[in-house]
Amino acid sequence: AQSVTQLGSHVSVSEGALVLLRCNYSSSVPPYLFWYVQYPNQGLQLLLKYTTGATLVKGINGFEAEFKKSETSFHLTKPSAHMSDAAEYFCAVSAVPNTGNQFYFGTGTSLTVIP
């Protein structure tokens, strides 16, 4: 079975500071991992994904994430926070096709950026 745990439902950082949003997964098979961002009154937008290959994945808006199999983690980082980064962030893991379901979402982390 697959599941995702996001540590910290709320994270606050100062503008210009490092952003670190934590995601740990549980998967009985090699996982496919995703980070999505949701701004108020909008749908979810794909930030980045890990499928195979390089474990450091770069996404949009200056975000990146590193897949660490030994730690079962896929933390999201950004070197310098902008006010526009304030949003809800969801980590997701996808299941193998024959289970029928595709995505398991974490409970989300709300990022606040303090000017």
Added chain:
Amino acid sequence: DTEVTQTPKHLVMGMTNKKSLKCEQHMGHRAMYWYKQKAKKPPELMFVYSYEKLSINESVPSRFSPECPNSSLLNLHLHALQPEDSALYLCASSYGQGNNSPLHFGNGTRLTVT
């Protein structure tokens, strides 16, 4: 701009009304999804269509009825809803129902049931 278009953006309906939510994508994706999202919660999967056939129904009450007229369109028909059904309803699509194909979301329909 999102490549998955949902209409209407907002909908207010009474418990005896019948309404429909619409979703359209022109990316050639063959899997389409309905999700329900409550405030400050992750999306919850409702239905999945793969190649225009219903492949997953996550035990959704029958007052929600999905329809996939063709590979680009997805509807969600609503009837006799309850106030607790008020939520953001998100449509998504993906290239296939495979495990490395990301979901592309629309901006949702904000539904209020009075």
